[in-house]
Every structure is written in C-alpha cells, then in structure tokens.
Amino acid sequence: MRRRPKIAPDLIALIRQMAASNRLWGAERIRGELLKLGIRVSKRTIQKYMRGIRPRAPHGGQRWKTFLRNHTVWACDFLQTYDLWFRPIFAFFIVDINSKRVVHVAATYNPTQQWTAQQLRNATPFGQGPQFIIRDRDDKYGAGFDRVAKGAGVRVVRTAVRAPLMNSVMERFLRSVRQECLDHVIILGERHLVSVLREFVLRYVNACRPHQGLGQRIPVPAPRMACSDPNKIVAVPVLGGLHHDYRAAA
DSSP states (O other): OOOOOOOOHHHHHHHHHHHHHOTTOOHHHHHHHHHHTTOOOOHHHHHHHHTTTSOOOSSOOOOHHHHHHTSOEEEEEEEEEEBTTOOEEEEEEEEETTTOOEEEEEEESSOOHHHHHHHHHHHSGGGOOOSEEEEOOOTTTHHHHHHHHHHTTOEEEEOOTTOGGGGHHHHHHHHHHHHHTGGGOOBOSHHHHHHHHIIIIIIIITTTOOBGGGTSBOSSOOOOOOOOOGGGEEEEEEGGGTEEEEEEOO
C-alpha cells in the first residue's frame, strides 16, 4: 500500500502560523491561500495541523482584543469617592480605548440617567463619536444613554455580567486615578472634584504622562524640545507638586 508523502516541517509551520495569525480562517480558507502560492495540501491535512493551535470557541469569531484594535472604541465608567463631609460623590469618565486619551470627565452627587445621558451628549458634539462605546449594566445609564449614543451613530456594547476584563482599560484607568490622585486629595465638593480631575487627567494624563500601554508614549503628544543636559531640564508641578512634568528649559 502506497503511503502519502509526508509534508515538510516548514510547510507545517506555515500552516500553523496561518491558523494562529488569522483566527477567522478555517481549513478551507487556508487551503485556498496555499493554492494561491502554488502549494497543494488537502483540507484534512490542514485540519490535522491546525489542532491545538487555537482554542475552539463555541461561537467562533475574533478575539475581543482584535475587535478593540480594529474599531474606534470609547469606554465609560463611574468612580465613587467621598468629600470632606463623607458624602458620596461620583466621577464619570469617557476614555478612548486605543489612544488612551481621556475624552470627557465630570462629577456629580446625584448621577441620574438623565445626567449620564447629558454627559455623553456633551462628549459627542455635532453628533460625532466613535463606532462603539463600552458601558456596564449600571442603572445610572438606562435607555436615555443608549438613545443619545444611537443619535450620534454610536453602538453601545454592554459588558457581560461579572466580566470586568471586557472593560479592562477603564478598570485600570480608574485604579490609576484613585491611587495617583484621589487618595492624596481632600475633596471639598463637586466643583472642586471636577477641577482636580481636569487638571490630573486632561492636563497631566492626556498631555504629559507616558503610558505603558502605548510603549511609554503620551496619549496626546505635543512638540517637545529634546534635551540631553540634566542641568537644562525643569520640573513643572501638577496638582501642587503631587506630580511633575519634566521638560527642557525654554
């Protein structure tokens, strides 16, 4: 009985690389790609070497990370803190997932559904917004928020129950706001909280702070003069010296 010739290890590696890099491709799609290159391999052989390369998903589709990277996506969430008199006060943020830019910040003692919908309206003037916005299932949003999003051409993606990783960028951002800002400031009231957060996130995080998720780049970079002389570098205080922005002396 004639045995089928074994395929070369390099070809096996290519099949596996195609399967790993193109999660939407099945064996037949990979076979077509190989035929385009003049390589003839049966579908069953391709299926054999695809096994174990990627986990079998119940419904198929692309990874969540790939989805976020391929679209303009914002995420929003609330962060609860307390003022000087221990009254709960809520900060609301909208962040661009890919650029890590803080799009909008606001604060209130009473985060009603109408107030939250108005914040999205303020963040999407002239009906301009991202393709998607991620939110959780908190009652602070409601149907009004979704209607504002639809009016701006934005699709709302609600996170699954007990799935914080679906909004991991926002979760990590809120942790930074608490640890690097709010844990060190006594909040006097709503206007004071807004002032503090605007200085921290809009002036510092957006325009000055290198971001690990961007390879230590700044979300909203501005032209800066390079300087290799430590004696010509000045520190510009942020929030009264809680942080500093280092730049070349003018």
